Amino acid sequence: MREIIFYKTASGKSPVIEFIDTLSPRQAQKVVWVLKLVEELDNIPAQYLKKMVNTDDLWEVRVNAGQNIFRFLGFCDGQNLIILTHAFQKKTQKTPRQAIKIAEERKRDYFRRKKR
Numbered sequence: 001m002r003e004i005i006f007y008k009t010a011s012g013k014s015p016v017i018e019f020i021d022t023l024s025p026r027q028a029q030k031v032v033w034v035l036k037l038v039e040e041l042d043n044i045p046a047q048y049l050k051k052m053v054n055t056d057d058l059w060e061v062r063v064n065a066g067q068n069i070f071r072f073l074g075f076c077d078g079q080n081l082i083i084l085t086h087a088f089q090k091k092t093q094k095t096p097r098q099a100i101k102i103a104e105e106r107k108r109d110y111f112r113r114k115k116r
Contacts, residue, residue, distance in 0.1 A: 001039060001040060001080065002038060002039045002040075002080045002081070002082055003039060003080060003081050003082070004035055004038060004039055004074075004082045004083075004084060005081065005082070005083055005084070006083075006084050007083050007084060007085040007086075007106050007110055009109075010109075010113065015085070015086060015087070015106075016072060016084045016085070016086065016087045019087035019088070020087070023065075023070075026065065026066075027065045027066075027068060027070070030063055030064075030065040031063050031065070031070065031072075034048055034061060034062075034063045035061065035072075038061055038082065047062060048061065048062055048063075049061055049062070052073070052095070052100070055100055055103075055104065056075075056104045056107060057075055057076070058073055058074065058075055058100065058103050058104065058107070059073070059074055059075060059076065060072065060073050060074075060095070061073075061074070061084065068089060069089065069090040069091075070087065070088070070089055070090065071087065071088055071090050071095065072084045072086070072087045073085055073086045073087070073095075073099060073102075073103035074086075074103065075103075075107045075110075077110075077111075077114075083107075083110060085102070085103045085106035085107060085110070086099055086102045086103040086106060
């Protein structure tokens with residue numbers, strides 16, 4: 001079984017939780033449902049979790065809620081821990097390069113602070 005945690009900045013804020021707080025109750029419920037699938041299933045369908053190509057080992061949790069598409073970017077710390085660093089509403093076919101940059105920077109920050 002996996003565990004998902006949300007990245008926190010040095011000041012203690014969680015950008016992913018702040019994003020989820022902006023969603024409607026129905027959208028948030030779907031996000032929670034997909035996150036539980038990712039934690040509990042041994043083999044997760046690619047429609048919910050997919051490794052991103054041309055990134056620093058990032059993964060994306062994929063949530064479709066009605067007409068809305070949400071992406072949660074993160075990385076693995078060990079075998080069973082997923083840290084989600086960035087979330088956004090997807091409006092184009094390709095994941096925005098800026099979103100990937102943010103997720104990669106937060107990954108570096110996570111491991112930098114973890115070493116201390």
